[in-house]
């Protein structure tokens with residue numbers, strides 16, 4: 001797939017900006033805090049309807065404005081699509097595909113696919129389980145857009161069940177709880193949660209061997225990466241009824257604790273994705289360099305898996321990560337990308353790129369929310385022929 005144009009209006013620090021992508025690789029150059037990451041974030045939003053930097057739409061809308069708009073034209077094997085996303089300060093969104101407003105946000109997903117790689121991704125290794133769940137969920141949304149709906153349903157039931165447990169603490173004052181109402185929430189939570197658990201398990205099953213292969217390749221076969229899904233509800237078989245049964249059993253075991261604490265202690269909101277290298281938890285393992293190898297392997301695996309499932313190579317968004325990789329890891333990444341994946345890269349200086357890369361890339365300069373074409377690689381004209389209509 002190929003992103004031809006992007007238009008930003010009142011998005012972050014962009015007042016009004018049209019960008020045309022004229023080569024398979026685009027390098028955005030600029031000093032810190034000029035708007036490079038903001039542009040990648042806009043593409044990420046079109047792909048996943050999520051930003052890895054914020055949960056609040058009001059952060060995305062330009063100061064003093066009420067709404068922001070991101071529009072794009074995307075070329076896929078099936079034809080050209082136009083995507084349009086309106087974000088409002090109050091969180092209400094409008095999604096529009098090919099000029100038609102969509103009733104369900106889910107139908108907007110899966111049109112544009114992208115893998116984002118930024119220095120924040122190191123938190124996947126170093127940080128807590130929440131970041132890893134978020135990463136896996138974002139990947140799943142792209143593999144199976146219906147997952148966005150499944151996840152939303154689960155979180156809705158979870159919120160309602162938590163509210164019930166909290167209310168119970170406040171109102172019961174030692175009196176027996178309304179077990180009938182709790183039983184209804186239990187069934188709803190187990191039903192919605194089972195759908196989440198089964199899909200997470202399936203995704204890891206597919207991703208783990210690909211990531212393992214990449215990791216071995218980058219580390220010169222010295223390290224073995226294992227990715228293991230460790231669900232909060234025990235999962236012996238990926239079978240709907242069995243998982244649901246195990247879910248309900250665990251809920252029963254934890255009821256007293258849940259009533260006491262006023263919160264739900266069982267379910268996929270407590271899942272973990274274990275990353276181990278040579279059988280040692282990656283978090284405790286070795287240097288930053290090794291952790292970077294792991295994240296790079298995860299990202300390359302994401303690219304490959306999305307390509308396999310979707311049938312077209314996704315976009316790759318590299319947010320200031322190239323400079324953080326040593327030359328051999330850089331080469332591994334650049335060799336993989338070649339011209340196969342349309343790639344948008346941000347950087348503060350062009351020094352990290354070799355001349356071949358610079359020649360075959362479109363270079364855009366970003367300054368205070370404005371983009372200018374001051375310099376274009378020599379190879380641009382040749383590539384334009386291939387990539388433009």
Ligand SMILES: Nc1ncnc2c1ncn2[C@@H]1O[C@H](COP(=O)(O)OP(=O)(O)OP(=O)(O)O)[C@@H](O)[C@H]1O
Pocket residue numbers: 011012013014030031032033034035036037038039058059060061062063320346348366
């Ligand atoms: N809602 C908003 N309204 C106006 N400006 C915003 C908004 N959100 C962020 N900004 C501005 O965007 C800029 C940050 O841009 P961005 O995160 O893209 O930086 P960058 O160019 O990628 O730099 P770095 O190399 O530091 O990551 C800051 O100047 C910030 O004040």
